[in-house]
Amino acid sequence: MDIQGAIVDLYSLLGQRLSQSKSDLDIHGRSETHFPLSPPDAVAYPHNTDEVAQITQICARHHCPIVAWGVGTSLEGQTQITTGGLSVDFSQMNKILSVQPKDMTVTVQPGVTREALNEELRATGLFFPVDPGANATLGGMASTRASGTTAVHYGTMRDNVQALEVVTATGEVIRTGTQARKSSSGYDLTALFVGAEGTLGLITELTLRLHGQPEAISSATCAFPSVDEAVQCVTDTIQMGLPMARIELMDVNSIRAVNAYSQMDLPEQPHLLIEFHGSETSASEQAETFGEIAKEHGGSAFQWATKEEDRRALWAMRHSAYHAILATRPGARALVTDVCVPISRLSETIAAAQSDLAELGFENAPILGHVGDGNFHATLMFDEDDTTTRERAIAASHRLVERALEFDGTATGEHGIGLGKMKYMAQEHGGAWLIMGQLKQTLDPQNILNPGKLVPPRN
Amino acid sequence: MDIQGAIVDLYSLLGQRLSQSKSDLDIHGRSETHFPLSPPDAVAYPHNTDEVAQITQICARHHCPIVAWGVGTSLEGQTQITTGGLSVDFSQMNKILSVQPKDMTVTVQPGVTREALNEELRATGLFFPVDPGANATLGGMASTRASGTTAVHYGTMRDNVQALEVVTATGEVIRTGTQARKSSSGYDLTALFVGAEGTLGLITELTLRLHGQPEAISSATCAFPSVDEAVQCVTDTIQMGLPMARIELMDVNSIRAVNAYSQMDLPEQPHLLIEFHGSETSASEQAETFGEIAKEHGGSAFQWATKEEDRRALWAMRHSAYHAILATRPGARALVTDVCVPISRLSETIAAAQSDLAELGFENAPILGHVGDGNFHATLMFDEDDTTTRERAIAASHRLVERALEFDGTATGEHGIGLGKMKYMAQEHGGAWLIMGQLKQTLDPQNILNPGKLVPPRN
Numbered sequence: 001m002d003i004q005g006a007i008v009d010l011y012s013l014l015g016q017r018l019s020q021s022k023s024d025l026d027i028h029g030r031s032e033t034h035f036p037l038s039p040p041d042a043v044a045y046p047h048n049t050d051e052v053a054q055i056t057q058i059c060a061r062h063h064c065p066i067v068a069w070g071v072g073t074s075l076e077g078q079t080q081i082t083t084g085g086l087s088v089d090f091s092q093m094n095k096i097l098s099v100q101p102k103d104m105t106v107t108v109q110p111g112v113t114r115e116a117l118n119e120e121l122r123a124t125g126l127f128f129p130v131d132p133g134a135n136a137t138l139g140g141m142a143s144t145r146a147s148g149t150t151a152v153h154y155g156t157m158r159d160n161v162q163a164l165e166v167v168t169a170t171g172e173v174i175r176t177g178t179q180a181r182k183s184s185s186g187y188d189l190t191a192l193f194v195g196a197e198g199t200l201g202l203i204t205e206l207t208l209r210l211h212g213q214p215e216a217i218s219s220a221t222c223a224f225p226s227v228d229e230a231v232q233c234v235t236d237t238i239q240m241g242l243p244m245a246r247i248e249l250m251d252v253n254s255i256r257a258v259n260a261y262s263q264m265d266l267p268e269q270p271h272l273l274i275e276f277h278g279s280e281t282s283a284s285e286q287a288e289t290f291g292e293i294a295k296e297h298g299g300s301a302f303q304w305a306t307k308e309e310d311r312r313a314l315w316a317m318r319h320s321a322y323h324a325i326l327a328t329r330p331g332a333r334a335l336v337t338d339v340c341v342p343i344s345r346l347s348e349t350i351a352a353a354q355s356d357l358a359e360l361g362f363e364n365a366p367i368l369g370h371v372g373d374g375n376f377h378a379t380l381m382f383d384e385d386d387t388t389t390r391e392r393a394i395a396a397s398h399r400l401v402e403r404a405l406e407f408d409g410t411a412t413g414e415h416g417i418g419l420g421k422m423k424y425m426a427q428e429h430g431g432a433w434l435i436m437g438q439l440k441q442t443l444d445p446q447n448i449l450n451p452g453k454l455v456p457p458r459n
Numbered sequence: 460m461d462i463q464g465a466i467v468d469l470y471s472l473l474g475q476r477l478s479q480s481k482s483d484l485d486i487h488g489r490s491e492t493h494f495p496l497s498p499p500d501a502v503a504y505p506h507n508t509d510e511v512a513q514i515t516q517i518c519a520r521h522h523c524p525i526v527a528w529g530v531g532t533s534l535e536g537q538t539q540i541t542t543g544g545l546s547v548d549f550s551q552m553n554k555i556l557s558v559q560p561k562d563m564t565v566t567v568q569p570g571v572t573r574e575a576l577n578e579e580l581r582a583t584g585l586f587f588p589v590d591p592g593a594n595a596t597l598g599g600m601a602s603t604r605a606s607g608t609t610a611v612h613y614g615t616m617r618d619n620v621q622a623l624e625v626v627t628a629t630g631e632v633i634r635t636g637t638q639a640r641k642s643s644s645g646y647d648l649t650a651l652f653v654g655a656e657g658t659l660g661l662i663t664e665l666t667l668r669l670h671g672q673p674e675a676i677s678s679a680t681c682a683f684p685s686v687d688e689a690v691q692c693v694t695d696t697i698q699m700g701l702p703m704a705r706i707e708l709m710d711v712n713s714i715r716a717v718n719a720y721s722q723m724d725l726p727e728q729p730h731l732l733i734e735f736h737g738s739e740t741s742a743s744e745q746a747e748t749f750g751e752i753a754k755e756h757g758g759s760a761f762q763w764a765t766k767e768e769d770r771r772a773l774w775a776m777r778h779s780a781y782h783a784i785l786a787t788r789p790g791a792r793a794l795v796t797d798v799c800v801p802i803s804r805l806s807e808t809i810a811a812a813q814s815d816l817a818e819l820g821f822e823n824a825p826i827l828g829h830v831g832d833g834n835f836h837a838t839l840m841f842d843e844d845d846t847t848t849r850e851r852a853i854a855a856s857h858r859l860v861e862r863a864l865e866f867d868g869t870a871t872g873e874h875g876i877g878l879g880k881m882k883y884m885a886q887e888h889g890g891a892w893l894i895m896g897q898l899k900q901t902l903d904p905q906n907i908l909n910p911g912k913l914v915p916p917r918n
Contacts, residue, residue, distance in 0.1 A: 102803035103803050104697070145647075147643075155618075158650070159618060176891050178868055180863075180869045180872065181799070181834075182606055182610060182615050183869035184603055184605070184606075184869075185871050185880065185884070186876065186887075186892070186913060187651055187655055187895045187898060187913075188604075188617065188647075188650045188653065189895070192646060195647055200646075212698070215700075239671070240671070241670070241673070241674075281741065281744055285741065338643075340642060342559065342561075342564075343640070373640045373641050409638065410637045410642035410644050412643045416643040416644075417643070417644060417645065425644070429635075429645060432633040432634060435633060441901070442897050442898060442901040454645060
């Protein structure tokens with residue numbers, strides 16, 4: 001590993017677009033959650049695919065580790081490079097390259113954020129639905145296989161990335177997928193790179209599937225007597241085949257946090273936030289059916305937000321929930337759990353989580369989640385230097401994961417592996433994890449792409 | 460390669476469930492379309508995963524090629540083993556292992572056919588939507604990444620396989636995916652095995668996503684003055700965001716064939732066959748909106764089939780179209796083209812195809828397809844021993860593929876690669892095809908799993 005040799009060559013290629021300023025290194029070495037600072041040796045700001053290819057070739061020549069960086073909203077330390085090396089910041093590759101309205105696709109560079117994309121699409125009548133809350137880049141979202149509030153209806157990044165351009169570990173440029181909506185031609189390399197967290201290649205271009213902006217959107221909040229009743233309502237709604245666009249759970253602690261942060265006055269009870277997309281008739285019909293199911297579970301008469309500004313306020317509140325929760329304890333760090341279980345086990349998983357959390361001193365930890373997918377988050381807070389509580393948070397997260405795996409679920413529904421979930425890979429995947437290691441060895445034999453992440457350590 | 464040595468060991472394992480009868484070898488060596496007979500040396504009928512693992516270990520020890528066999532409905536010779544070797548027939552691994560109605564999933568062995576599955580599911584209110592027409596096995600459908608008439612709404616096998624059990628080339632058993640609806644944990648190995656045509660492993664168990672049987676289903680036929688107007692109607696309908704469950708094109712030649720075969724009396728014009736799934740209100744609202752779009756394109760007042768028996772008759776007619784077409788020329792062999800293009804290029808692709816086909820003497824070749832996906836088929840017929848016409852059919856298919864690739868489409872929307880489409884892999888995938896070859900080399904270093912298929916030949 002000759003990182004300094006790489007930096008010399010990278011400087012010749014990029015000039016001022018290679019940065020070693022302390023502030024830049026710190027920005028690219030920090031984590032959104034609880035992982036310690038781990039700065040890279042330099043940050044590159046490429047302008048195009050060809051430069052990314054040349055950067056990778058230089059790094060390959062010098063065995064210099066390389067990690068991609070979008071806007072740094074990942075929650076498991078995915079972009080932190082613990083070996084030293086180069087952070088490739090895609091913020092200057094942020095062009096929307098083409099919109100194909102008839103094909104309902106868009107082709108973008110990886111540094112475009114989801115909000116910028118939807119702003120640009122607004123006039124076309126189309127939108128990109130995947131919505132993890134944070135204004136992440138599309139390259140980052142693809143790399144972590146992100147999802148969020150709308151996955152229950154529109155799917156995750158797995159379902160909405162149609163084609164990719166990727167720079168491989170040797171600095172070659174390949175394309176996966178086509179502009180056709182489906183294909184039976186060969187291995188699904190697009191799906192292989194989505195969720196690979198930059199360990200198999202650097203994504204330099206994405207073709208994404210768009211959806212028609214629905215004619216009518218109805219959003220609502222509905223309070224329930226207990227989390228269990230709210231979850232039962234969700235499973236019944238799914239059973240009915242009601243096509244919900246979003247269905248989100250917020251427990252009492254979450255509601256208290258957003259009430260304070262977003263100046264709302266929601267009743268201090270567990271809530272579901274729901275959204276229906278459709279025609280005027282179908283959206284209101286769905287809402288009515290949902291109302292009947294909710295009532296059976298003690299749900300309150302729900303509060304509708306049909307005006308766009310009210311809906312925006314509602315989902316802005318939901319999206320700011322993480323910051324609202326952090327604001328309840330200024331200066332604290334957080335660990336956000338992310339298990340996902342089969343819907344049939346969701347209710348008991350949340351109940352068990354609540355009891356585990358209480359036992360470990362986190363009885364006030366807010367729980368919220370994308371319950372239509374069986375995915376929920378608890379936010380566990382601790383002071384920066386309180387290692388005891390930090391360790392207890394890690395222990396609490398560990399118990400949640402153990403239960404999820406016992407129920408045939410996954411350690412991470414949408415936040416990915418990064419540094420935080422490596423310890424569960426063997427247990428979750430068994431022999432398949434070794435296969436992942438073999439694929440990595442094949443596509444990145446020098447182990448320069450985000451080393452130490454996702455696959456078994458090499459001997 | 461010591462096939463005879465493998466057979467001796469396989470016989471010890473399987474006894475009478477290893478067959479070398481000529482009729483068995485012929486059945487497993489034939490193609491549904493135009494590829495010459497290519498019998499394996501033996502056929503194995505395993506009962507469970509453990510036996511599949513042992514079979515594979517024996518084959519690995521003797522370097523004996525091995526290919527999986529479902530019911531043999533694939534159209535590109537995927538199950539034909541040109542090197543000699545073993546065909547593993549999954550017909551005795553045809554159990555539905557468990558239905559999880561709350562999770563809307565089912566776990567099956569690979570030999571279950573889609574019709575048997577849906578028959579079994581009927582009482583649950585759920586169904587498995589992927590419908591390639593043929594009553595294929597689910598293992599086969601996963602391996603070719605099949606789709607068919609409902610993909611426009613419910614997606615392909617890519618979207619509906621949630622987890623797999625796979626026997627690798629060394630005879631190890633691995634599991635990919637979990638019972639949770641989504642996960643960000645590691646490489647998407649499920650997607651890697653789906654569509655791999657048995658070149659990376661043998662699928663021994665599948666967990667599939669189910670969907671609620673819609674409250675209301677409306678099907679209809681609608682005649683158009685030209686194929687172009689029908690296709691324009693499809694693209695307009697998609698633009699409107701109307702959630703069609705199926706939208707199928709049949710040209711005049713197809714209509715003539717099904718009229719004769721299924722005793723229908725559809726007008727001799729290009730048709731769309733449409734289906735809407737939803738509530739009573741939404742299905743009829745969608746139908747009404749579609750009617751307005753169809754009228755703008757000269758569509759006839761459409762013929763509704765809302766009664767279940769009428770709908771069944773309608774789709775039975777569509778599903779028998781291939782046999783109806785073959786019946787117009789008894790004894791003939793057929794080549795079925797399968798390109799898929801971006802919807803924006805569909806109209807010109809079909810027009811160009813019609814002109815190419817006419818030029819090569821196939822002016823009566825029926826065209827039909829899943830136009831909502833940009834995917835269509837022309838059926839080119841020739842007598843078994845008429846090699847001149849067979850070559851012209853191959854030339855015609857070649858022209859269609861060339862155009863599809865030029866339009867950023869794919870050589871195969873749903874039939875897969877098999878023997879027929881290998882020649883387009885380099886052109887369609889470029890450097891990505893070499894990556895596929897590297898993955899194959901890693902997971903099957905001895906090249907015993909369906910050798911000669913899908914990846915670049917080894918030196």
